[in-house]
Amino acid sequence: MLTLYPAIDIKDGACVRLRRGDMAAATVYGTDPAAQAGAWQDQGAKWLHVVDLNGAIEGRPVNQDAVAAILAAVTVPVQLGGGIRDMAGIARWLDAGVARIVLGSAAAKDPELVRQACRAFPGRIAVGIDARDGFVATEGWAETTTLGALELARRCEQEGAAAIIYTDIARDGMLTGVNIDATLELARGVTTKVIASGGIGGPDDLRALRRASEGVLDGVIVGRALYDGRIDLSVAQHILMD
Numbered sequence: 517m518l519t520l521y522p523a524i525d526i527k528d529g530a531c532v533r534l535r536r537g538d539m540a541a542a543t544v545y546g547t548d549p550a551a552q553a554g555a556w557q558d559q560g561a562k563w564l565h566v567v568d569l570n571g572a573i574e575g576r577p578v579n580q581d582a583v584a585a586i587l588a589a590v591t592v593p594v595q596l597g598g599g600i601r602d603m604a605g606i607a608r609w610l611d612a613g614v615a616r617i618v619l620g621s622a623a624a625k626d627p628e629l630v631r632q633a634c635r636a637f638p639g640r641i642a643v644g645i646d647a648r649d650g651f652v653a654t655e656g657w658a659e660t661t662t663l664g665a666l667e668l669a670r671r672c673e674q675e676g677a678a679a680i681i682y683t684d685i686a687r688d689g690m691l692t693g694v695n696i697d698a699t700l701e702l703a704r705g706v707t708t709k710v711i712a713s714g715g716i717g718g719p720d721d722l723r724a725l726r727r728a729s730e731g732v733l734d735g736v737i738v739g740r741a742l743y744d745g746r747i748d749l750s751v752a753q754h755i756l757m758d
Contacts, residue, residue, distance in 0.1 A: 518726060518756040519735030521565040521595070521711065522556040522742055522749065524549050524586065526579040528570065533740040539573065545743045550585035556742075557590045559749040563615075564594045565681075565713075565737045571599020572620065587613040597644050597681075601626070606633050610640060618681060620644035621654035623672055624663055634676035642679040642711075643672040650698070653685055665698075666705045673708045679734065680706065683713040693721040694736070696728050709734035718746045722755045 525532055531552050532542040546552050553564055566586060570578035577583075577599045587594060596609055597618030606617050622629050623643040633641045646653045647665040654661060669680050682702050684695035694715045703710040712725060716738045725736055736756065741747045 518729060518733055519563055519711075520561065520749070520753050520756055521563045521735055521737040522561050523565045523567070523713075523737050523739035524552055524556075525567045525569050525739065526582050526598075529579060529582050531743075532569070533743060534569070539569065542569075543740075549579075549582045550589040553586040553594075554589045556749065557592050560753055561749060562592055563735070564590065564592060565618075566594055566596045567618075568596070568598030572597070573599075575599055575601055575621070577605060583609075583614075584612065595642060597642075602629065603632060603636065606637065606641070610637060616640050616642050616678065618642045618644045620646065624652045624654050624661055624668055627671060627675070630672055630677065631675045634678075638676060639678045641677055642681060643668070643677045644681045644683070645669055645672075645702070646683045646685055647698070648685045666702050669702055669706050669708070669710075673706045677708055679709050679711055681711045681713055681737065683737075684715065693717060694725050696725060700728060700730065700732065703732040711735045711737060713737040716741050716747075719751060719755060722747070722752055726756055726758065 526549050527542055530544050531546040531549050532544050535541045568579045593615030595616040595618055596614045597620055601622045645665050645668055648660045652661045652663045652668050682699050694712045699712045711734050
């Protein structure tokens, strides 16, 4: 069984989806993220994956009002990433009702923050590993490091990360399917639960991921395919629970 995480990516206060992380190639799907969050919850979502895209680029929270509105609109747990780079910001969002914080760029550039956060908030810190050709990308995917994805995953596991979200940037928003081989390679290399992200285009992609998951994957984030109507949320959940 895999958990489905509908994605709510926020840019300039609106729900958008990017292609390969390109902020200039954003498709707007709605101007009310809280209403979208409520819709996913009403359709049966058990979790929501929310990203402050502007925050990821600027290195600080930008779409706070939209995130706060989402938290007020739903009762299902929300994991939040994008621009959260210090302990004060982590604590503030956890106190506001976020279930799990996702550290992305900070995980690669500030390992001490991951260490402190995991110790202060056990079970509530996830790490987002976004890879381009196997190497970690940061700053909203604008920069590619020389750090390998698996190396970072193992480092974060040692610090006590509750989950690792792995995204192959080349697949994200392209509806061509998750990079299953790379995702499973990373998942087999750690014991921390891994959530797949990037590229789900329809039911067949979910079936392929479910068959290949080998019990080592915890869930999958789906964005554009849900917004475009290529797959119904309830159908997606049925596939992942089969």
